[in-house]
Amino acid sequence: MRNPRRYRGIDYSRGCYLRRIDNNRIEKMFSPRFSIQSEALNRADADVWAVSDRARELAGKGEDVIFLCVGDPNFDTPEPILDFARARLGVGRTHYSPAAGEPVLRRAIADIESKVSPHPCSPDDVVVFPGGTNAIYSVLACLLNPGEEIVIPEPMYIGYVPICDSLRLKVKPVPCPAETHFAFDVEAIKRAIGENTRAVMINTPGNPTGAMATPEQLRELAAYCRARNIWLVCDEMYSMITFARRHTSLRTAAEHLDNIVVIDGLSKSHAMSGWRLGWAVARGPLVERLAEFAGATIFGCPQFIQETAAFALEFDTYFVKQMRDAYLVRRDLIVERIGRMPGLSCTVPDAGMFVMMDVSRVALSQNGGSSRAFAESLLDAERVSVLPGSAFGASAKNHVRLTLAADEASLNRALDRIERFVASGSRQAG
Numbered sequence: 001m002r003n004p005r006r007y008r009g010i011d012y013s014r015g016c017y018l019r020r021i022d023n024n025r026i027e028k029m030f031s032p033r034f035s036i037q038s039e040a041l042n043r044a045d046a047d048v049w050a051v052s053d054r055a056r057e058l059a060g061k062g063e064d065v066i067f068l069c070v071g072d073p074n075f076d077t078p079e080p081i082l083d084f085a086r087a088r089l090g091v092g093r094t095h096y097s098p099a100a101g102e103p104v105l106r107r108a109i110a111d112i113e114s115k116v117s118p119h120p121c122s123p124d125d126v127v128v129f130p131g132g133t134n135a136i137y138s139v140l141a142c143l144l145n146p147g148e149e150i151v152i153p154e155p156m157y158i159g160y161v162p163i164c165d166s167l168r169l170k171v172k173p174v175p176c177p178a179e180t181h182f183a184f185d186v187e188a189i190k191r192a193i194g195e196n197t198r199a200v201m202i203n204t205p206g207n208p209t210g211a212m213a214t215p216e217q218l219r220e221l222a223a224y225c226r227a228r229n230i231w232l233v234c235d236e237m238y239s240m241i242t243f244a245r246r247h248t249s250l251r252t253a254a255e256h257l258d259n260i261v262v263i264d265g266l267s268k269s270h271a272m273s274g275w276r277l278g279w280a281v282a283r284g285p286l287v288e289r290l291a292e293f294a295g296a297t298i299f300g301c302p303q304f305i306q307e308t309a310a311f312a313l314e315f316d317t318y319f320v321k322q323m324r325d326a327y328l329v330r331r332d333l334i335v336e337r338i339g340r341m342p343g344l345s346c347t348v349p350d351a352g353m354f355v356m357m358d359v360s361r362v363a364l365s366q367n368g369g370s371s372r373a374f375a376e377s378l379l380d381a382e383r384v385s386v387l388p389g390s391a392f393g394a395s396a397k398n399h400v401r402l403t404l405a406a407d408e409a410s411l412n413r414a415l416d417r418i419e420r421f422v423a424s425g426s427r428q429a430g
């Protein structure tokens, strides 16, 4: 029998394959092979962005598309922050930086933590990363092995899935149902924790729901996880965009700090998404592990960006409030207008940059029943791009996510179109 690894004397066992050029010639081709980690990423989120990818294509062809699918603040980074960065560039702060972060930034973050929390925070408890995503990736890479289980409440931030997939973690989602306004549910999380659970990751204030955990819930969960010898990671990227009440950090609420990690950053609060600046606050040996990981994978964030971040954190009260106030006006505008549209409803988010709109009644009557179909048809009919809730987990399957990162005029235009879309659908259905 012919050797399956050889063809006419040519060995293709090392990832090569063959192409016949003509009767006498065979060309040996390079056949790319990738790591399991990369293959997992490749599969991860193709579907999730399908509607917004198509929206971008339409916009590229000159169509008037209104994007309500993005979580990127539509404000420019405030001018004093830009000035400060220019000045730091001007004095040559463009060299390597310590792996764990510039001392001035670690100090600024620690000072903020110490001000709000009963637990003093030292700069040695802080590690700086290029953005929240990288902070989450690094933390999970340091805490869990492939195949181990992480419990995460859903609806959850879309970015968690590819991170967990690429680290080959087993995600156990904990439903936070729409019927209870996606409220944080400590008992459900506790029930989900099993023998194989190594970590719980929560997100408060939450994307996409805007739900916030109370200090008591955070305290209880931290104690429970500690007693079970489990890590508790808390993503607090929206900590400064709250409407109903002030955010309480897990670090402030927890009694003990040795099993907890808090992640935050400047992308949302300071309209600095493109600066790529985030951090993790932890205790003890984990900080060293994170610093080593950062040293191996990123080798320090840019000096001028870190120094500018320290400046932004120290002098931010005015512009963070201004942006938060604008988000609040937009939230109220969306909630009020949706409230007047027959067939639609929404939960009022306590925080964050999004409103979850319940489309189940409309979707059932006109769009095959799914939020994805609703998002597709809305884009087709009215050129408004929203994210289907199913992308965030089963509990959001009846919702679509609308962003607050659009000015009032665009929001009003988009809501006019949504209103027309729903009305025309109910006429057809009628």
Ligand SMILES: Cc1ncc(COP(=O)(O)O)c(C=O)c1O
Pocket (backbone or CB within 6 Å): 071, 131, 132, 133, 134, 157, 159, 203, 206, 207, 235, 237, 265, 266, 267, 273, 276, 277, 278
């Ligand atoms: C909940 C949550 N965590 C983390 C991130 C990632 O933040 P960054 O843009 O700093 O990587 C986002 C961004 O949308 C987010 O919504």
